[in-house]
Amino acid sequence: MENVIGRTEEKALIKRIETSAEPELLAVYGRRRIGKTFLIRNGFSQGLTFEFSGTHNATLSQELESFSLALTNASGGIQLAKPTSWIQAFQMLIQYLTPLVKKGRKVVFFDEFPWINTPRSGFLPAFENFWNSWASKEKNLVVVICGSAASWMIKKVINNRGGLHNRVTRRIRLLPFTVAETAAYLKAKKVKLDKYQILQIYMAMGGIPQYLKEIEPGYSAAQVIDKLCFTKDGLLNDEFKNLYYSLFDSAENHIDIIRALAQKGKGLTRNEIIETCKLTSGGYTTQLLDELKESGFITPYIPFGKTSKDSVYKLTDEYSLFYIKFIENSRARGQGTWLMFSTGTSWKSWSGIAYESICMKHIDQIKNAIGIKNVYSEVSVWRYQPKSPEDQGAQIDMLIDRADKCINLCEMKFSSDTFEITKSYARELENKLKIFHAQTKTRKSLFMTMVTTYGVKNSDSYPGLIQQQITMDILFEL
Template identity: 60%
Template sequence: MVVGRETEIGILKQALQSTEAELIAVYGRRRVGKTFLIHNVYADRLLFDFSGMYNSTMREQLENFGNMLTSASKAKIPLAIPFNWIQAFEVLKTYITPLLKKQKSVIFFDEFPWIDSRKSGFLAAFEHFWNSWASRQNNLVVVICGSAASWMIRKIINNRGGLHKRITQKIRLLPFTLNETEAYLHSKRINLDRYQLLQLYMVLGGIPHYLKNVKPGESAAQVVDRLCFSKDGMLKNEFENLYSSLFEHSEKHVAVVRALGRKPSGLTRSEIIEANKLTSGGAITKLLEELSESGFIMSYVPFDKISKENIYKLSDEFSRFYLKFMEGSKALGMGTWIKQSATASWKSWSGTAFEGICLKHTAQIKKALGISGVYTEESGWRYVGSKDEQGSQIDLVIDRQDFCINICEMKFSIADFVIDKRYASDLQEKLNVFRERTKTRKALFLTMITTFGTRPNEYKLSLVQNEVQMDALFEKL
């Protein structure tokens, strides 16, 4: 059963109705459900399904190709291993040509970047296969899929060679939203309340492969205990495998992720370079693009700043959790996370994690505020103070075309959040500094985004203009 993904399913099904050949590129981070989606939508139309093998030679890939073609064609005698990729595609053409006369059918190449090993000539051979033959087969859909999102964008989507402007549809598959996560777990008869779901999302994000390991009857803390801290936990070694399987020289990518993990408020490009002793230039630009396209980091232009001052933040929930609580931890066994989740360290971290979730659900926040139809620009803002002046930071600024700005404060708590005298003073100071430093003349609406709401008192009544509660983040758009 496919949960959510309505837009993506629509694109894939529409390709079957097309009167022309279709070349569809699907990309997204590891474990996000790309293969599952293709197999489910095209289950009865797949003529050939081939997946690249990680870190394998050209010979090994070709041998696997031959084996898969033998299986697909139900040949009684194993087919000879192709000598090269040009020959491999010729054999594939011979097999599928008569089958295309029956109905529109699909060829699926999974983990496409892995097939293109060094000096293999695979990409050039595929380009020739598509341009000289496949593009003329009106009954054919070719789907190419890869977890190395940056490779897919650079070599396929933005190809300047034989595949230039040949892609007919592209799909970037993102992790589940909170709404999709809730629907997915309900489909597995797992009924956690939304506070528990938020805690689970803080660790697992919306990654279907992680979520499918949640069991009925477990609390969020029990799930995290079992997956992350038990001796054979499924996610125990996930961090090391995650980046190495996606990027060449992944140690540099991991170094940037670590630097951002140490600074939840984010770093500029120059700060990332300084923190990791890197050199400025095309290499760091490529590295940041790869992490961004793969969904591990996000960037934004600070309010009223220029683009070269982008702030980068670590946006992958599991990486953030791993670096804070799993790496170097000697604590193992059931009950480990239940104990840690009662500490002050968890309380501080959960606030930052909740902010990250809110930033991924700004469309739901806008809907709750009744401004879905208003053009807005979302950003953050920070002011570094001097010795005699306190700095200030706002993680979400919603700048509206109707001459208003929502200044959003995000607070994660187990009950109604209480604005006391000290915090009220801090909020007022934040509003004052923002107006003074940005010189904006727009109306400022202090907006509280909380789990269970903000308790009414004199400070709330005098300061808060709008309020969004946890349930709004679970809304379907």
Template identity: 55%
Template sequence: MPELIVGRDAEKKILKEVLDSKEAELLAVLGRRRVGKTFLIRNYYSKQLVFECTGMHEVSLMEQLSNFSNALQQAMKLQVPLAIPDSWLQAFTFLSDFLQAKPEKQPMVILFDEFPWLHTPKSGFLAAFGHWWNNWASRRPQLKVVICGSAASWMTENVLHNRGGLHNRVSRNIRLLPFSLKETEAYLVSRGISLDHYQILQLYMAMGGIPQYLKQVGRGESATQVIDKLFFEKGGMLKTEFDVLYRSLFNNASHHESIVRQLAKRAKGMSRAEVIKACGLTTGGTTTRLFEELEQSGFISQSIPFEKTSRDAIYKLLDEYSLFYLKFIDRARATGTGTWHKLAQGQSYNSWSGYAFEAICQKHIQQIKEVLGIGGVYTEASGWRYTSKTGETGTEIDLLLDRQDRCINLCEMKFSGQEFVINKKYASELDNKVNVFKEQTGTKKTIFLTMITTYGTKQNIYYTGRITSEVKMEDLFR
């Protein structure tokens, strides 16, 4: 019995179109480790899936071929082991023979999971797969071939942008992203777990919307207990996930980790030149590829500041899990039950929670726009920073919504366990931000100062006449 698929509405629409198609389909599914690619395909296509082969990480060609033979034996429901093919060309011949014996009228789904791992050096896998698809599989309308890969950059370069036998052969592709806050809540509810929005937000800040991480949440556990269990207790799943995560996605992952570590130190982000200098890298194609791979896999984001060009792009760490791990787990001495409860009382928690909340808001801009009543207005989201050359204090705006209707929402994001209060000092900072922004950009657009908080902003003398709109935590769950 297949499990319920929570959310993923756009993806399910594509999967249905593939199934209903009158032609052979080659579907590529990209997404980071543990985001639910295999779960989605297995459950949606539970009745049509006739063969599945999962690549093995860092093993020899013979081990991959033996693994393929075992998968074929399982699909054929045989008690006796099959002969191990001599090459991938022969392996695909075996697969064709098996599929040819199946009824031709029913759709048949073939799944190659962890597709990049099947392509070991000098194995000829990709060429053999391309040959099989072009000369046999593509001519059978009932065949729907799905290839999944966690290494998004490898999949993009070698499959989507392939210049050889697979050039323009992928008919559809899905980039599976982590759950939104709304999907996270629905997923937990589907597992019989009832938590309020603040508890879910805290979980999301620590581990993001990764289904396999969220699956570890137990009934009756608070966010603090879950974080303690997964990150700080002996054998905690997320205590050792960091190294495995990057090594499974990238070759020579040390450079990728180095970039992520540097960005974790700078909440406001860094320019490309700053990252390169901090990591001791050199400018050029290899370094460009590192940035692209991290961005395509959803770990970092690149944003172009207001009225700037791509040369001025700022990179930020987008992955909640990596940020939490590097802030509290990496090289930390504190471990054991109750550790997170203690850490959550300190200054490090305050700086981390502010950064993590901002990152989540950046991922839920569409929800923010809907609440502000500008869902249908063309909008460019960006940040802005000003550094004075005369030694005056600079200013920084984390989120600007530059609207086509000649208005700009200048957004301030504040994480708090209670209603946020604007005091005299902060009110002065807000006024300064608006004034410096207007002065330095020369904008003629109307500025709407917008607060994005957990429980709202207290309406006192510093709020009235200054704040024009606000978004609350509950709005991000829309």
């Protein structure tokens, strides 16, 4: 078995499952290429007793044949007949497992679980019967079900109202690597890059293990991005549509929402998404947003002083944003492409949005860096739209509302050198503080906080304006 990098909480949970001495039904979900299968295959110390994976768009007959082959391989090569139904298939599995679970803890793994449940196949009721009538009584049995279609897993398994209602004993929602986990993974692959270059790679493709696996030692961030994104055989050159259509049966509306959010770094409300994408205001829009959220592509943020119905949705999948901004309509290809883009105006706007998104995902590290790790706080966004031509608007991309009567107003700036505050930017910050205080009527102390790559060059030139500053180094802390 291979070593699992990072995933500290997930590995600890698997360890508890291994030693619980109870029947366990573990549901694992997360987007495509996130490392779910790798975690299960390598996370359990004793390995897997039986493994079966669904095939996308396979027929019932094909799935049953694949199942019989998997069971044949697990049982030592004795050829087994193809079952005529899933009820019969699970009876065959029970016969195989019964003598084994008497000897010790065994793990059974169903990968791409939603794909096995083809229309009118009867798979899900058969699995429910397998768990309820036999597996749930076997104290030495662990059953793991895994799927990339996160919304399906939640609706059909975790929130099941039928035979699987409240049957899942453990769950893992597997997220992309953090920046620190990404650095650890690259180090394990003997890839030596400094923090700025690792951050550039993360901004382009996120912490997706299967993407990071393509990076070879001896290449700069620019070379890596050129190879993976701007060559015809690069993994990320045409990954975008494959990604969404493998997760959602009808992905056109999902992609429309992603495109709309890619154009609005500040995010869009539900009503703005409906208007932009020409959707209906009913349950279908809610379903689309929930599916994208649970799959990790978008994140809702509740504005300061508002409720969840006022949530602002942002595109938080790094690769999707990068693809739409640079890959999709680019004629440039091959070596030097990314260096060319990185000198343009599109790079500046993209890097700012991508860096903000990464900081929002690493709020625990930011809280720790500013000394409020143990202070209860809530993270939100805020914007004020002017009511008249004489009025002035303002936007704050991240604020940390603290229980100790303080609020950190965070400004996140990505640059290749130490960041310099200009006179115009200083006035902009002062106006943000003034407008936020006037519109919210807050009595809390306001701390303007800078989160930059290499620090602020001239904060002393504006005494009292910047209360705290931290650098990208904190993103690399576990």
